[in-house]
Amino acid sequence: MSSPITATRHHTTSGLRVAVVGGSLTGPTTALLLHHAGFDDVTLYEATPASAPLGGGLIGLEHSSLDILDQLGVPQHEFVPYESEAVMDISVCHRRPETEHRHLYAGRNTTWTLLHQALSHRLPAGILHTGKRVTGLTGEHGQPLLHFADGDNAQADLVIFADGRASTGRRLLDPHRQLHYAGYVAHRGQATSSQPGLRDFLRFEPDPRSGAQFNLAPIPGGTDWTFYLGATPDQYIDFFGAAPTRRVFALPQHVTPAARTAVDASARQLLPDEQAALVHDTQTRMAAAVMDIDPPTRMVWPVGTGHAVLIGDALAPVRPHTARGANNGIEQAAGLTAALNQHRKYGADLTTALDGWQHRHLPAAVASVQLGPKLGHRYGLGA
Numbered sequence: 001m002s003s004p005i006t007a008t009r010h011h012t013t014s015g016l017r018v019a020v021v022g023g024s025l026t027g028p029t030t031a032l033l034l035h036h037a038g039f040d041d042v043t044l045y046e047a048t049p050a051s052a053p054l055g056g057g058l059i060g061l062e063h064s065s066l067d068i069l070d071q072l073g074v075p076q077h078e079f080v081p082y083e084s085e086a087v088m089d090i091s092v093c094h095r096r097p098e099t100e101h102r103h104l105y106a107g108r109n110t111t112w113t114l115l116h117q118a119l120s121h122r123l124p125a126g127i128l129h130t131g132k133r134v135t136g137l138t139g140e141h142g143q144p145l146l147h148f149a150d151g152d153n154a155q156a157d158l159v160i161f162a163d164g165r166a167s168t169g170r171r172l173l174d175p176h177r178q179l180h181y182a183g184y185v186a187h188r189g190q191a192t193s194s195q196p197g198l199r200d201f202l203r204f205e206p207d208p209r210s211g212a213q214f215n216l217a218p219i220p221g222g223t224d225w226t227f228y229l230g231a232t233p234d235q236y237i238d239f240f241g242a243a244p245t246r247r248v249f250a251l252p253q254h255v256t257p258a259a260r261t262a263v264d265a266s267a268r269q270l271l272p273d274e275q276a277a278l279v280h281d282t283q284t285r286m287a288a289a290v291m292d293i294d295p296p297t298r299m300v301w302p303v304g305t306g307h308a309v310l311i312g313d314a315l316a317p318v319r320p321h322t323a324r325g326a327n328n329g330i331e332q333a334a335g336l337t338a339a340l341n342q343h344r345k346y347g348a349d350l351t352t353a354l355d356g357w358q359h360r361h362l363p364a365a366v367a368s369v370q371l372g373p374k375l376g377h378r379y380g381l382g383a
């Protein structure tokens with residue numbers, strides 16, 4: 001006869017119904033990790049009708065995230081567009097490159113599009129439900145119940161909100177944490193021309209008093225650039241048709257001629273000829289308002305007899321210079337899977353497992369939120 005301790009260690013908890021909300025990067029990573037760990041009741045809900053409609057720019061992934069993707073069996077060549085680990089910081093004075101400082105990044109660059117596709121293609125059939133916009137979550141009658149814009153409902157024991165910067169989950173669970181516009185914009189472009197000899201990630205740093213920074217890197221079929229520039233809330237509306245708190249991402253169809261003209265003018269005023277010409281010649285443009293948020297104080301909430309958690313940008317959208325947004329989401333997803341796996345395989349108390357996950361990952365999310373304004377200040381960007 002087995003001892004009580006042995007019995008506890010081998011106790012398995014099956015049938016945990018998990019709903020993941022958001023089909024961009026953090027959501028699919030979470031769903032895949034759970035699937036690989038043996039969870040067989042995972043559903044991924046994405047608001048947009050198709051799961052990969054957006055062009056998305058460069059994202060730096062650190063070794064910790066790369067290793068998690070490796071464990072999922074996603075080969076790096078599928079989502080890392082170039083091999084270089086080098087970052088070149090170039091100071092610019094009167095539109096001329098002045099000093100160069102080359103260093104190595106402990107990671108590799110991907111693009112949102114490549115990574116999203118690599119993850120989405122691996123989702124087992126039937127997991128992803130597109131066109132399902134979550135609008136509410138209730139739990140007063142027992143299990144958490146998700147409500148969708150189309151009138152449907154879905155029950156789950158655990159709801160994982162990975163629904164990004166303008167998260168519905170955050171609005172429902174943590175309503176006092178609002179987004180604040182930081183006063184500048186990450187204008188993004190994907191040029192179809194390649195800069196001759198471009199192998200590395202280049203960061204052009206005009207005088208900090210100019211309030212600008214320009215990054216570029218090679219991507220398949222061209223060059224990806226990001227140009228950080230100040231813009232008042234009224235200018236943002238003029239550029240992208242809605243306030244930054246409402247339109248946190250401006251897709252190509254939102255970029256007005258006024259935005260193009262202003263970005264081209266700043267490029268001509270601040271960047272060397274070659275980079276100014278690249279900006280001018282770029283047709284496909286997007287933008288992201290740079291936003292701040294109060295640091296999170298928790299990641300887990302009880303809902304009826306179950307739980308809900310916030311993860312990735314839904315928990316803590318961070319300024320892009322931190323290069324931590326996607327990394328945080330992937331690392332949180334792996335930590336959450338480990339905690340849930342202890343519950344599933346060995347009967348660990350679910351609430352305690354989730355608390356342990358929060359205890360481990362909350363400080364990193366808080367640190368990234370706090371780092372953003374410091375880095376922005378260093379580059380003369382934002383308030």
Ligand SMILES: Cc1cc2nc3c(=O)[nH]c(=O)nc-3n(C[C@H](O)[C@H](O)[C@H](O)COP(=O)(O)OP(=O)(O)OC[C@H]3O[C@@H](n4cnc5c(N)ncnc54)[C@H](O)[C@@H]3O)c2cc1C
Binds near residue numbers: 059186188
């Ligand atoms: C210019 C720029 C540079 C960046 N560089 C880096 C970098 O170098 N390194 C890094 O780690 N990060 C970087 N980031 C941040 C990174 O892009 C984000 O952190 C990451 O994309 C967040 O992924 P996510 O899946 O958590 O959220 P999102 O990508 O925002 O996805 C949220 C998903 O949820 C869906 N959704 C929203 N609401 C609902 C709803 N109610 N119901 C159902 N679905 C919903 C959305 O349609 C979307 O698909 C950068 C960001 C920008 C803008």
